Amino acid sequence: MEGASVLWLLGLTSLLSGSTSQAPLSLSSSQFFSWTSLTLSCEDDPSGWTLRRTTPRGKEKAPCGDGWGYLAGSSCEISFLVPLDSGVYWCETTEGETRTTINITVTGGPVILQSPVLPVMEGHDVTLSCRTKTTSDLPADFYKDGSFMRTEPTGHMTLQHVARSDEGLYRCNMSGAESPPSWLAVTGQPTTPPPASDPSHLVIRIVCHLVVFCPYCISTFIMVSLYRHRPTVNDLPVSMVMAPPTHAEGGLGDDYDDLITAATTEHHF
Structure with a gap:
């Protein structure tokens, strides 16, 4: 019972202190039955990671294949789990950087x-x-x-x-x-900064507005020009034709001629 308590405290401490950002190691569950198999791998870039583990008994930090599991390509396989396989597992880079510390519990229950x-x-x-x-x-x-x-x-x-x-x-x-x-x-929830404005989007919006509004501007200019140059009533030429009187209008023809002649006769003294 004391060993199980130590195991749980170790796993809990590791989970709380381990980095989970950019986690390359993942499992669907942390508890497994004895005599089942388990396959682990450091994802993202398997060639740059080493899978290690530590156990409460020896406190060893052995890589896969060094007394536990065996390497199968970029994965580490444990064919038959036993309670002694319980412990803390993590991925480590060649520079000693640790990622994804997880606790695995193997039970005979x-x-x-x-x-x-x-x-x-x-x-x-x-x-x-x-x-x-x-x-x-x-x-x-x-x-x-x-x-x-x-x-x-x-x-x-x-x-x-x-x-x-x-x-x-x-x-x-x-x-x-x-x-x-x-x-x-x-x-x-992770906080993400607002996306930076893209100048190309602004240019595209300006072009779209120009394409939409230019025809209206051109048509309006043409209509105003036509309106300003249209002829007005006062500008129209007016011609008046005086028709001579006809005989049908009465006997005023000869008198009318005499009157006009008298009016236009020039007197010299």
Whole structure:
């Protein structure tokens, strides 16, 4: 029991202090049954990483293939897990930089709790699964930090929109058997700076506006020009034609001629 407590404290300390940014090592669960197999690999650039582990018994920091597991290409395989394989695993660069410290628990018991190994982002949903070696569809009781939470009829408990308050130590009980504890870590949403404005987008918007508004400007200019140069009523030429009187208008023809002649006769004295 004391060894299990030391193992859990070591794993918990490593999870809380380990860097999880740019994590190259990932697992779907941190708990495994004895005599099952496990394959680990340092992702992103396997050639630049070395998978190492430490255990409470010897405190050794041995790489894969040095007393545990065997190398298969860029992966490390453990064919038959035993409780002594429980411990802290991480990826390390040739410069000694450590990434993705995780805690793996191997149990000889009949029940395990499957939970996320790496921290979960705030606001995401998380499902914890309690299972035996043969099934995960039996009723299970779930506990957090030693306190009973609820019973799930199918052995799966979903935490919706997790927050920092959901962080803690979880375990489950199925058919009278209890799983080892598992730490669930919750991290905040990453803050990303607003994207920098792209000058090309501004140029494109200006061109689009010009393409749309130029035809309206040109048509308006043409209409104003036509309006200013249109002829007005006062500018129209007026011609008046005086028609001579006809005989049908009466007997005024001869008198009219005499009157005009008299009016235009020039007198000289």
